[in-house]
Amino acid sequence: VINSVKSGSFMLSILNNVSNVVKNPSVATILTLIIGILILIAYKLFIDYFIWLSTKRMFITAQTYSSTTPGIYLFLLRKNIYFRAIFAYFVKQVYQILWSLTIVGGIIKEFSYAMVPYIIAENPTIKPNEAITLSRKMMDGHKWEFFVFNLSFIGWYLLMAITLGIASIWVVPYVTTAQIMYYDELKKLN
16 A cells, blocks of 8 residues: 555556546546545544644653553543544644745744644643643743754754654654653743
């Protein structure tokens, strides 16, 4: 399945099947594009966001407690709050996309909303707008500081690029832990 998706034969087979049904190449291409976009959205919502939030939850738990189990990764599923947490993160992404339509707003809001994943990971039942408002309040006066903080990892990101991603095994947990520690410090200030 992975090879067919990577090679593009998966989308070509969808295009061929849609072409057989529709009989109009232009409409078939548009429908295939729409199907591809829907598959991408489904992947982002149900796999990518889940992994992102579960990883943040696992790191926050490890920061708080002396021992954690890999089972914490499935916390959102076990507590039946998966869709609520994913929806909150999705709303943050929609706001971010809308703010990105402005030149300066997208950059500023990227840092204003930076703590939303950590807030949702720590409190998965929070309402989306509450998480966004809380992040904005936490980052008020700290956006530049957080930008410089993230800029300090540029050498690590270059190492990841040079090693073709192999170094990400060490770099991603390091950066995530540092960001969670930053989040903890912001919580203490607010």
